[in-house]
Amino acid sequence: xxxxxxxxxxxxxxxxxxxxxxxxxxxxxxxxxxxxxxxxxxxxxxxxxxxxxxxxxxxxxxxxxxxxxxxxxxxxxxxxxxxxxxxxxxxxxxxxxxxxxxxxxxxxxxxxxxxxxxxxxxxxxxxxxxxxxxxxxxxxxxxxxxxxxxxxxxxxxxxxxxxxxxxxxxxxxxxxxxxxxxxxxxxxxxxxxxxxxxxxxxxxxxxxxxxxxxxxxxxxxxxxxxxxxxxxxxxxxxxxxxxxxxxxxxxxxxxxxxxxxxxxxxxxxxxxxxxxxxxxxxxxxxxxxxxxxxxxxxxxxxxxxxxxxxxxxxxxxxxxxxxxxxxxxxxxxxxxxxxxxxxxxxxxxxxxxxxxxxxxxxxxxxxxxxxxxxxxxxxxxxxxxxxxxxxxxxxxxxxxxxxxxxxxxxxxxxxxxxxxxxxxxxxxxxxxxxxxxxxxxxxxxxxxxxxxxxxxxxxxxxxxxxxxxxxxxxxxxxxxxxxxxxxxxxxxxxxxxxxxxxxxxxxxxxxxxxxxxxxxxxxxxxxxxxxxxxxxxxxxxxxxxxxxxxxxxxxxxxxxxxx
Ligand SMILES: [Zn+2]
Numbered sequence: 001x002x003x004x005x006x007x008x009x010x011x012x013x014x015x016x017x018x019x020x021x022x023x024x025x026x027x028x029x030x031x032x033x034x035x036x037x038x039x040x041x042x043x044x045x046x047x048x049x050x051x052x053x054x055x056x057x058x059x060x061x062x063x064x065x066x067x068x069x070x071x072x073x074x075x076x077x078x079x080x081x082x083x084x085x086x087x088x089x090x091x092x093x094x095x096x097x098x099x100x101x102x103x104x105x106x107x108x109x110x111x112x113x114x115x116x117x118x119x120x121x122x123x124x125x126x127x128x129x130x131x132x133x134x135x136x137x138x139x140x141x142x143x144x145x146x147x148x149x150x151x152x153x154x155x156x157x158x159x160x161x162x163x164x165x166x167x168x169x170x171x172x173x174x175x176x177x178x179x180x181x182x183x184x185x186x187x188x189x190x191x192x193x194x195x196x197x198x199x200x201x202x203x204x205x206x207x208x209x210x211x212x213x214x215x216x217x218x219x220x221x222x223x224x225x226x227x228x229x230x231x232x233x234x235x236x237x238x239x240x241x242x243x244x245x246x247x248x249x250x251x252x253x254x255x256x257x258x259x260x261x262x263x264x265x266x267x268x269x270x271x272x273x274x275x276x277x278x279x280x281x282x283x284x285x286x287x288x289x290x291x292x293x294x295x296x297x298x299x300x301x302x303x304x305x306x307x308x309x310x311x312x313x314x315x316x317x318x319x320x321x322x323x324x325x326x327x328x329x330x331x332x333x334x335x336x337x338x339x340x341x342x343x344x345x346x347x348x349x350x351x352x353x354x355x356x357x358x359x360x361x362x363x364x365x366x367x368x369x370x371x372x373x374x375x376x377x378x379x380x381x382x383x384x385x386x387x388x389x390x391x392x393x394x395x396x397x398x399x400x401x402x403x404x405x406x407x408x409x410x411x412x413x414x415x416x417x418x419x420x421x422x423x424x425x426x427x428x429x430x431x432x433x434x435x436x437x438x439x440x441x442x443x444x445x446x447x448x449x450x451x452x453x454x455x456x457x458x459x460x461x462x463x464x465x466x467x468x469x470x471x472x473x474x475x476x477x478x479x480x481x482x483x484x485x486x487x488x489x490x491x492x493x494x495x496x497x498x499x500x501x502x503x504x505x506x507x508x509x510x511x512x513x514x515x516x517x518x519x520x521x522x523x524x525x526x527x528x529x530x531x532x533x534x535x536x537x538x539x540x541x542x543x544x545x546x547x548x549x550x551x552x553x554x555x556x557x558x559x560x561x562x563x
Contacts, residue, residue, distance in 0.1 A: 052124065058163040058172055068213025069250055077176070079211045080162065081218075083119055083126065084170045091131055091251045092117050093399070095390055096186055099221060100243035115185055116393060117156065117248065124161050126173045129153040130185070133393045156185060179208050179222040179246070186246050187224050196240050197229030209243060217249045217370040247390075249370050255395035258530040261286035264541050265519050266457045266487070266552040268389075270396060287530065289391040290455045290520050291315050291398045293347060300525065308348040315351040316373065317450070321358075323377040323405070328355070330439040331375055331405070334446020337509050338454065341517035350521075351450075367402060373453070375403045375446070389453050401453040405446075413441040420494040421505050444486070444506050451487050451513065455520055461553015462488035462512050471495040477504035484549040485512040511549045 059065075059080065063073040071082035096113040116131040131153055159173035179186065182201035192198075205225035212219045221243060228240040261269035269286040292313065299309040317335045319328050332353035342350035356372070357365050367374040370390075389401035414433060422428040427437045462485035470476045471493055483490035486507045496503040519540050527533040544550035 052161050053163050055163045055165055055172070066211075066213045068215055069218055069248075070213060071170075072211050072213040072218065073172075074211070077208065078174060079176050079179070079208060080172055081175050082165060082170045082172050085121075086169075087250070088119055088121055088171075090118070090253070091394075092119075093247075093249045093251055093390070093392065094186070095247045095249070096189075097245045097247075098188070098192075098242050099245040113185055113189055114390075114393070115156075116251070118153065121161075121171065122158075126159045126161060126171060128156045128158070128178075130156050157183060175211075176208065179211070179220055180206060182224075187244055188226060188240075188242055193226070196226075196231060198226040198240065199229065200227050201225070202227055202239060205239065205241065212366075212368065214366070214369040215371065217247055217368075219368045220246045220248075222246075247368075247370065249390065249399060251392055251394070251399075252397065255392060256292045256397040258287040258395050259290065259520060259533060260530050260537070261288055262537060262541065263554075264552060265516050266459050266554060267516070267520060268452075268455050268457055270391070270393065287396045288455055288520055289389065289396045289398055293342075293345070293350060293521055293523070295346075295523055295525070303346055303523070304525070306346075308343055308346060310349050311347050314349055315454075317351070317353050317403075318356045318367070318372055318374045319353060320367065320374055320377040320405075321356055323375070326435055327439065327442055330442040331446045334443040334448075335375070335450050337443070337447045338450060338513075338517070341509050341514045342521065344514045344518035345521035346523065347521070351454075370400045373401045375405055375449075377405050378407065398453070398455070403446075403449050403453060405449075409445060410438060410442070413438065413445065416491055417441055417505075420492040421496075424496050424498050424500060424503075425505060441506075447509060448486050454517065456487050456513070456516055458489060458555040459485040459487045459512060459516075459552050460489065460555050461551050462510070463490040464553075465512075465548035465551065468495055472497060472500045472503060474500065474502035474504075478502070480549075481507040481510050483507040484510040485516075486510060487513065512552070515544065515550050516552075 059073050059082070060075060063075045063080070066072045066074075070084070070087070073080040073082065094113075094115045094117050096115075116133060118129045118131050120127045120129060157178050159175065159178075161171055162174055163172040164170065165172070180203065184190070187201075188198065202225045205223075207223055209221040209223055210219075211221075223241060223243050225239050225241045227238060229238075231237065231240045261267055268289045270289060271284045271286045293311040293315075294313075295303045295309055296312050303309050319331055323331065335351060335353040338351045339349065342348075356362075356367075356374070359365075365372070367376060389398045391398045414431075417425075417428045417433070417437075418431075427433065433441075463483040465484050466476075466480070466482070470480075471482060472495060477493065477496075481504055482493045484507075486509055488507065490507055493503060493505045496505075519537065524533045524536050527536065541550075
């Protein structure tokens with residue numbers, strides 16, 4: 001028995017007890033060898049397993065602390081969250097993305113999963129729950145209780161409380177396992193698991209890369225390696241590795257007022273099942289994803305008189321520090337081109353482009369900080385640009401948006417502009433364009449991508465509004481551009497012929513774009529609820545019912561019908 005124990009102990013020593021522990025324990029062990037065999041060792045009085053300890057014993061001197069939404073303490077490869085009481089029960093949005101992958105899985109950055117979470121204190125534990133906003137009923141209605149019961153919030157994880165801070169206004173927990181174990185909601189999405197025949201997590205090949213805290217969000221990155229029956233690349237390893245990113249964003253205490261979706265105006269919208277309606281069946285209500293643009297209290301009278309006012313908080317886009325200097329001004333112009341559309345909604349300077357502070361000015365500034373929306377410049381061979389956004393599932397409020405700008409978008413622009421306009425356009429009659437020419441094209445793409453982040457999808461029904469011969473007219477195209485919407489795939493003017501001097505070659509923010517922004521963003525001050533807004537919103541659409549320039553035609557993906 002003893003011999004076995006000794007062997008076990010030696011094994012334990014090899015696998016990680018520190019030399020100091022070894023030195024202390026040795027003599028005790030020797031002494032006991034001489035005693036009766038049945039006697040058990042008397043262990044030093046240790047705190048009971050799971051007992052709450054003094055703060056300094058948990059957050060030791062070795063801890064590296066990152067201040068932010070929660071304090072994040074790192075001790076070696078262990079991560080602790082210090083959650084202030086004021087943030088318990090608050091709703092937080094968790095956005096999970098595949099940040100990096102091996103080739104064959106598609107490029108990183110795509111959203112894998114979005115969940116609303118809530119941290120709760122239950123006795124000696126902190127419980128992390130998943131909140132559902134898919135099903136609702138107003139809390140004044142009797143059906144509310146049934147909805148609450150059927151919406152029982154599942155538990156994502158529980159954490160024993162390790163310590164409290166000095167004045168017991170914050171609770172310390174160890175969250176390492178949340179990111180190192182196979183918590184499905186935070187890891188590789190289910191469809192990918194199926195596709196690559198994932199059987200389990202390989203814990204010894206999985207680790208936390210970083211956990212960073214910002215004032216309104218916490219960003220965790222962790223590498224996950226899964227055993228896979230059909231890996232997309234490096235098949236001989238029998239595994240697939242991905243770097244996951246989890247953004248946890250504090251949701252506003254008071255959700256923004258919703259605006260209901262109407263299929264006659266194109267908009268990125270979200271759905272929710274409402275059981276509170278008078279109708280005999282539940283119905284799905286849909287509301288817009290949009291920025292929170294509000295009139296300042298002191299400007300309400302001005303706004304009512306029809307004067308333009310500055311919003312409480314404008315939409316600000318920062319240009320990534322990695323963007324080549326000569327292109328920055330054009331990307332900025334594409335962003336601020338939307339100001340004319342917001343003027344239709346009653347706001348001036350509603351959307352602004354800025355340079356980020358330099359590293360010397362603000363070393364903590366980061367595009368990962370949810371307070372900053374950034375046009376990111378990515379050195380990648382992908383010829384594309386993307387404008388995704390993150391929004392509050394309760395209200396549709398857009399919280400942040402980062403536009404990904406891939407360097408090779410310029411190749412795409414050069415090819416299009418050359419093929420579609422070179423016959424009449426001296427600027428496009430070479431394989432390399434002058435900077436002003438490429439700059440104008442960059443501005444066009446920048447405006448289109450920003451349009452997506454404001455809530456607008458493609459309007460494929462826009463370009464049919466113009467008679468073909470109007471596209472050869474300089475006066476018409478200078479006034480209206482080449483399509484009523486920059487959100488169409490109208491691209492460049494390939495209808496114009498040699499001799500059509502002065503004709504415009506591309507769309508600007510057009511009549512439809514201004515209409516859509518007005519419809520989605522103009523505050524309706526006398527409406528208490530989203531329901532109250534319906535009449536006005538309907539009128540704004542029917543006012544232009546017979547004008548094809550105001551028409552929306554959604555992008556057809558499956559079963560395409562030629563209009
Ligand atoms: Zn697009």
